[in-house]
Amino acid sequence: YVHEPEHDEL
């Protein structure tokens, strides 16, 4: 299972 993430990168 692969999830689309929150924007926690720069």
Add this chain to the structure above:
Amino acid sequence: NLFRIFGDLSHLASIGILLHTVRSTQSIDGISFKTQALYALVFMTRYLDLFTWHWVSLYNFLMKVFFLASSVYIVVLLQQFRTKNPIAYKEMVLQDTFKIHFLLLGSLVAGLCFHHRFTLLEILWSFSVWLESVAILPQLFMLSKSGRAQSLTVHYIFALGLYRFLYIFNWIWRYVSEARVDKIAVVAGIVQTAMYSDFFYIYYKKVIRGNAGNLP
């Protein structure tokens, strides 16, 4: 993870190097104003979540503030040359001829087609990711035309390229360890890294090897 920390540090270093070079040499020779203005726009459209209640971490917050402030500061610094050194400024404008409305339009279309959710913040986020991937093109175009770049040190380009390169490893790391994948960021990131590879190749061919022949 280390790839991401060093990627971010490398990005910070690139901005530091650019600012230091412009301030200490008082020269903007070879720098594309358009590329720097596009980077400022990239951070302005990406970090709008600073003004919402979305909190990631102190690290994230401070870095966002720094990237926003420094990118705007670079644009202001370059603009000051308009009165401080009109000849140098005019020379830059004459060389900085890449048509950026194609990049803006292309990124807007890409942002509208590929995004995580159909909201203003998400579309602007996606726009900023696509725009960052091509924002180096005016600089690339300028360098390939002139072959001169005193202010743009090899360190600046190396640090920027390294930042993108390390982020790819960061995504592989996160895919393996967290099953996390941000498809938009990954595809745009690969495009961007490819752009930098080309930039580095041209820089090497034109500037390093070109100047080597002129050494006394």
